[in-house]
Amino acid sequence: MHVFATLALITLTQASAIWPPTEAPEAESPDVTIQTIDAEPLSGTIVGWTLQDELVLDDPSEDAPITVDSGQIVRITCEQAAEPLRQRNGPGKSRPSGRPFVVELIGGDHLSGSIADAAEDNLTIATSACGQVSIPLGHVAIIKSPAAASPRWKAVLGGLLRSGPAADDRLLLANGDVLRGFLRSIGATQVTIEQDETPLEVPLDHLVAALLVPTASAPATGLRARFTLTDGGRITATDLTWSRGSVELTAFGERSLNVPVDRIAQVDVAGGRWVWLSTLAPISEQHTPLLDLAWPPARDANVLGRPMRVAGQPYERGIGVHSASSMTYDLAGAYREFATSFGIDDDSGTFADVSVEIRVDSSSRYQKEHVRRGELHGPVRIDLRSANRIELIVGFGENGDVQDRFNWIEPGVVR
Numbered sequence: 314m315h316v317f318a319t320l321a322l323i324t325l326t327q328a329s330a331i332w333p334p335t336e337a338p339e340a341e342s343p344d345v346t347i348q349t350i351d352a353e354p355l356s357g358t359i360v361g362w363t364l365q366d367e368l369v370l371d372d373p374s375e376d377a378p379i380t381v382d383s384g385q386i387v388r389i390t391c392e393q394a395a396e397p398l399r400q401r402n403g404p405g406k407s408r409p410s411g412r413p414f415v416v417e418l419i420g421g422d423h424l425s426g427s428i429a430d431a432a433e434d435n436l437t438i439a440t441s442a443c444g445q446v447s448i449p450l451g452h453v454a455i456i457k458s459p460a461a462a463s464p465r466w467k468a469v470l471g472g473l474l475r476s477g478p479a480a481d482d483r484l485l486l487a488n489g490d491v492l493r494g495f496l497r498s499i500g501a502t503q504v505t506i507e508q509d510e511t512p513l514e515v516p517l518d519h520l521v522a523a524l525l526v527p528t529a530s531a532p533a534t535g536l537r538a539r540f541t542l543t544d545g546g547r548i549t550a551t552d553l554t555w556s557r558g559s560v561e562l563t564a565f566g567e568r569s570l571n572v573p574v575d576r577i578a579q580v581d582v583a584g585g586r587w588v589w590l591s592t593l594a595p596i597s598e599q600h601t602p603l604l605d606l607a608w609p610p611a612r613d614a615n616v617l618g619r620p621m622r623v624a625g626q627p628y629e630r631g632i633g634v635h636s637a638s639s640m641t642y643d644l645a646g647a648y649r650e651f652a653t654s655f656g657i658d659d660d661s662g663t664f665a666d667v668s669v670e671i672r673v674d675s676s677s678r679y680q681k682e683h684v685r686r687g688e689l690h691g692p693v694r695i696d697l698r699s700a701n702r703i704e705l706i707v708g709f710g711e712n713g714d715v716q717d718r719f720n721w722i723e724p725g726v727v728r
Contacts, residue, residue, distance in 0.1 A: 345370070349385045350586060350727055362555035364536050364582075383536055387587040387725075389580035414438065417455040418448065418565075420531030422539070424546040428456070428517075431499035442542035442576040451528035452565045456499070460487065461522045470522055482506065483524040484515060496523060529566060534584065538562075540572065541579040548572075590653075590724040591632050593642055596702075601637040603714040608635030615658040621720045623656035624689040628722050633658065636667045636717035638707040644700050644726070651703055653724035654691030661686050661718040666710030673700045683710060689722070697726065 347355040347370060357372035357379070368381040416438055417423045426440040436448045436456070460466055469485065482496040484506055492515070494508040504515045504523065531549070538550045540562065548570070550562035560577065562570045591612040600608055608616050615621045615633035622628070632640070651673075657665045665686045671679040671693070678695050697703065703726075707719050 347381060347386075349381055350387070351385065355379055355381075358557075359555055360557070362553070364538055364550065364553045368555075383582065384585035385587075386582045386585060388582070389577075391578050413459055415457045415461075416448070416453060417457065418452050419454055419527045419529060420549055422547045422549050424448075424548070425544060426546075428499050428501070431456075431496070436499070440542070440546055441544040442546055443570065443572045446570060447568070448565050449529065449568070450496075450525065453525050454527055455525070456523040458520055458522065461485075466521050470524075473524060479524065479526060482526055485521040485524070486515065487519050487521055496525060499523070536582065536584040539581045539583065540577060541581075542572070543576050543578050586728045588648075588726050588728065589630055590642065590721070590726060591630055593726075595640045596643045598640045599638070600635060601639075602635075603637075603709065608638075610634045610638065610640065615660055615720055616718050617658075617660055619660060621722065622659040623720055623722060624687055625659065626689065628720070630723045630725075632705075632721040632724065634707055634719050634721070636707050636709050636714045636719065638719070639704060641702055641704045644697060644702055646699050646701060648697045648700070648726040648728055650727040651695045651697050651724070652727070653693055653705075654689055654722040655684070655693075656689045656720060656722060657684060657686040658718040658720050659686070662716040664712045665716040665718065666712050667717050667719055668708040668710055670706040670708070671695060672704040672706065673697065674702055675704075684719070686716075691722070 344356065344358055347368070355370055355372060356374075357370045360369040360371050360378055362368040362383070364383050367383055368386065370379045370381065372379050413426075414428050415423055415425045416436065424438055424440055424446060426438045429437040429439050429445055431437070431450065434450050436450055436453055437445055438448070439445050455470075461470060466485070469489075473483065473485065473491070479493070481493040484492040484496070484504060486492065492506055492508070492513065494506040494513070497505040497507050497512060499505075499517070502517050504517055504520050505512050506515065507513070532551050535551065538553055540548045540550060540560075542548070548562060548564050550564045552563040554561045555574070557574075559574060560572045562572060564570055598610055600610070602608070610616065611618055611633040613621075613630055613632075616635045617633070620627055621631050621633060634640070651671075655669060657667070663686060667684050669679070669681040669684055669690075670677060673695060679693055681690060684690060695703075705721060705724075707717075710717065
């Protein structure tokens with residue numbers, strides 16, 4: 314289980330990923346364990362859940378079903394499905410073979426599978442988790458072939474993205490050429506791009522990536538649920554209805570999608586009472602190197618830009634820093650509690666040694682000396698009622714700043 318008791322965590326039974334895609338039989342709703350920001354863990358079966366209302370839990374030890382307000386839920390995790398996914402995509406690991414394309418969507422979502430068709434403003438991709446999914450092309454940012462995962466093409470794609478928004482769709486080809494125009498279609502064997510009203514056909518196996526001009530905007534307000542599927546795909550839903558065997562999502566604008574419950578690895582709820590600190594901008598951040606090398610903080614990654622891992626456990630959410638570091642956040646009296654765990658990243662060495670301090674309105678609320686590699690500390694919970702600022706400090710330890718790559722693990726504030 315992850316790091317702090319304020320996380321709302323729902324642990325499901327084992328889910329499996331099947332490739333190639335098959336029609337999945339309807340699954341029974343599994344037993345779950347729920348932890349809210351206020352209550353002790355609950356166990357039972359989800360009777361139903363609508364995102365804009367509440368989750369209903371059937372607990373055999375209780376006479377009546379238990380209801381949980383959706384705004385209190387932070388994360389839903391199927392540990393038996395999520396752990397293989399974490400190990401597969403962890404440091405030094407790669408995605409399994411057999412998924413020829415990755416489709417990256419606006420807002421950070423993505424799906425993997427075979428491109429079935431892309432025409433008439435829709436892209437259809439065959440996934441292992443939820444079969445064929447039709448996505449409005451206006452929500453698609455990048456379509457990547459397997460070749461795009463190589464270091465060479467990652468660098469080229471990075472350069473194209475850093476060049477800023479483009480007025481036209483772009484096709485990156487295996488010979489290094491970049492074609493610009495309007496993407497008309499993608500089929501099983503070819504891609505068609507229109508240049509000066511003239512269609513140009515390109516064999517699909519010549520395509521490294523297609524960079525599209527999105528026309529839709531990602532949802533930014535209200536409750537949202539980001540589903541991580543057993544095949545690694547991610548979909549953000551603006552509404553959902555969870556029944557015993559499946560979940561009907563509203564995603565990609567107003568499009569409906571049905572996902573079997575046994576194909577869900579994790580759900581993160583945004584827009585509720587929990588706010589990840591890594592999504593907030595500090596009013597000040599400072600790094601004081603012992604010598605001359607500067608290490609800016611990294612959001613949801615360690616300070617090297619790699620996946621965070623502490624004491625052998627990977628984490629998706631957090632802030633990676635290097636000693637000595639100080640970050641200050643404006644609270645404006647809007648939050649009631651802060652929670653975090655922390656530790657030296659596993660990418661560090663045995664010389665790493667830091668001190669940790671948390672200050673609220675200039676008053677020290679927590680201190681820890683000699684934090685070393687291989688130890689996960691916390692959860693630490695701090696009352697923030699009426700507080701205006703919080704400061705997270707990582708200081709030098711016994712060996713100066715040698716190997717001091719530190720992670721604030723899953724830090725968040727509660728409204």
